[in-house]
Amino acid sequence: MPAEQPTAAASELGNIYQRLYQTFGPQHWWPARTRLEVIIGAVLTQNTAWQNVEKAIANLKKSGLLNLNRLCSLPPHQLAALIRPAGYYNLKSRRLLALLHWLKKNGGISKISTLPTAQLRENLLNCYGIGPETADSILLYALDRPVFVVDAYTRRILSRYGLITGDESYEQLRLLIENSLAPFLSDKQEPAVRVYNEFHALLVKLAKTHCRSKPSCSGCPLDSR
DNA sequence: GTCCAGGGTTCGT
């Protein structure tokens, strides 16, 4: 393997983060109250608008089921009915139960929180229905681990600005962004968790604000240079 | 009526 060279992307990502933050301000993700709620939301929001996820979580809350043991003792078809507004409800019911059973089997959220990040990531990826993005969302937003969450928006936006080719693997992109932000982190004395959290949310914000809702995509915060 | 959202798995080539 050739050593990684500092690329144009690496030197510009910190800049992009600052521009987005100045334009949109803090996004305050993840919009959930408890760690269990974040974990459930991470599965429910797979390829699904967050608005629909909120309805599903509201159903669980209303039924007093936002509790690891109660959820684990629920028949799959019953959980499916409750999370129906989130779409793919049969599939997501199975995925949620697989994840929640893993959590329960390993002593609950507080217990697994003592594990090192690499081991947590591996365990999460071994759960049915948990891929890299969902695993990293849980690590970053529920367990406060310094892991950047790569999603489709990240690819689109970085490709759009010519910072990546677009055919990089998930891992390549995640490491590129984490390494690129490292100098910025030490300069600003900011915790990585906070910056990864905001940067991911800001990229989603940018994608939703421009280029889709506006036909001409005028006034993108990253355009003037 | 069409498109698509804060993905992942499975099954053909």
Next chain:
DNA sequence: ACGAACCATGGA
């Protein structure tokens, strides 16, 4: 190794 089909609701 890669692409396509599949899963499904709700809002624009």
